[in-house]
Amino acid sequence: MATLQQTKTVDLKRASYAVRQRSRGYSGAPGVQKAAQRITAVLQTTLDAPRVIEMFAEEARASVPFDAVAYEHSARDIILSLGQTARHACSYRLMLAGEELGQLTFTRRRRFSASETLQLEDLLCSLVYPLRNALRYHEAVRAAFMCPLTGVNNRATMSVTFNREIEMARRHAMPLSLIILDIDHFKLINDKYGHAAGDSVIKQLAHTVMACIRNTDMLFRYGGEEFTVLLSNTAPGGAVLLAERIRRTVEKTACIYNGITIPLTVSLGVAFLKDGDTEATLFERADNALYQAKYEGRNCARLGG
Structure with a gap:
């Protein structure tokens, strides 16, 4: 069965600002703000990018149920898939002030409602700095063990x-x-x-x-x-x-x-x-x-x- 998917580009810096602007009047998910704060605190405990995604998925699932999540950052050679991929999908190309942070896809057996996708986008803002820091750390570690001229091990x-x-x-x-x-x-x-x-x-x-x-x-x-x-x-x-x-x-x-x-x-x-x-x-x-x-x-x- 084919996956029904639409990819949206989300600039997490702008999205974070939008969340703050609408937080007082947004009644669709009163616990999202607290969930996002909790997620941010949890994600600060690691600099391993796949682990950041895994921990984010564990926390976000409590607010918006989904069956599987997949993450890919081709430039950093990072591919992660958690759970059983289902028919309906929400896919986000993550950006932070023009910096590529990879693509994150949520799937489940039933459609995501408009309010649920909005909640997901709000929760994604909790990924902003933890994910960027983890990716930069990943790149620094890789650079330390690779020859910059040839790209092979040093x-x-x-x-x-x-x-x-x-x-x-x-x-x-x-x-x-x-x-x-x-x-x-x-x-x-x-x-x-x-x-x-x-x-x-x-x-x-x-x-x-x-x-x-x-x-x-x-x-x-x-x-x-x-x-x-x-x-x-x-x-x-x-x-x-x-x-x-x-x-x-x-x-x-x-x-x-x-x-x-x-x-x-x-x-x-x-x-x-x-x-x-x-x-x-x-x-x-x-x-x-x-x-x-x-x-x-x-x-x-x-x-x-």
Whole structure:
């Protein structure tokens, strides 16, 4: 059965003002003001955006019954669905002074009355600052663990992830491999084409590597022109095959900046987890293998002992 839905854009700052203006004469839901105040207080207890929506839904349902609520903020990669979606829907595109706060949809088996939609809009005003603060916190956390140039995980994330993956590999007796790759002659690229071109090359490399690896593999920008790929449940042979596939793909992919094709190759070092390894020792063996690849002419992959 299709969902009957109409989306309304609500600027929560203006809506909050409208609620205050009509609060004295609005008799349709005398408890809405108190409910909104209670919701605002409850939502101040968390900076987790999905939890903010979940807590809001729990409180709002007491004033306006509904079967399900769904929230989506595509720019922040947040999707949440609670309850069983029903036929009739009220959908709101949430804004705060021009800032996108996502889309919230309520559904149930019977239509929402005009007074109920008005109550929902009043209650949505309690989301204003808690949701915006949670979204900004979410973005700050994500930025802290991502490379702003390439959009891949950064070095801080790598350290946390390495320790977790090493622990899991040992607990489940699974192989774990690491690839370190480095752009060949990157200083010459910067000197010849400029640093903006160098940044473009780094972004292109990250995109190319991402296209080569599996969804379960993890790519990190370690620093400068150096990247690492952590391969869970991957034996040395599989890691070497992937390293070679990355090498060939990078060599064949045209890196174009301002109409100029910049030749690009990478050298790669591969290592696998051994008994007694730490993050540092695993990285050291992959790094040594990388230097071996550089020493043996670059544009090749080598497996560390």
